[in-house]
Amino acid sequence: MPQVFNRYRQAWEVPGGMLGPGESPQEAAVRELDEESGQRGDTLELAGVALIRVRPTTDWSTWRSTAD
Numbered sequence: 001m002p003q004v005f006n007r008y009r010q011a012w013e014v015p016g017g018m019l020g021p022g023e024s025p026q027e028a029a030v031r032e033l034d035e036e037s038g039q040r041g042d043t044l045e046l047a048g049v050a051l052i053r054v055r056p057t058t059d060w061s062t063w064r065s066t067a068d
Contacts (some may be wrong), residue, residue, distance in 0.1 A: 004036045025049045 003012045015036040019028045026046060033041040 004015050006013050015032045017032040029044050029046060030041045033039055
């Protein structure tokens with residue numbers, strides 16, 4: 001599984017991100033992999049999907065997420 005270095009968190013992690021409008025999890029995975037690593041993943045197989053709701057805030061010190 002490819003990993004990318006997150007300069008903000010100073011850690012290696014699996015590429016990921018948000019779904020675009022009308023985008024499927026598969027399409028988002030292919031797009032995020034390309035954006036974050038420069039690799040094409042047209043034949044990706046999804047192992048799973050995590051949906052996380054994030055409460056909007058401008059104060060990132062209080063950022064929290066909840067997983068269903």
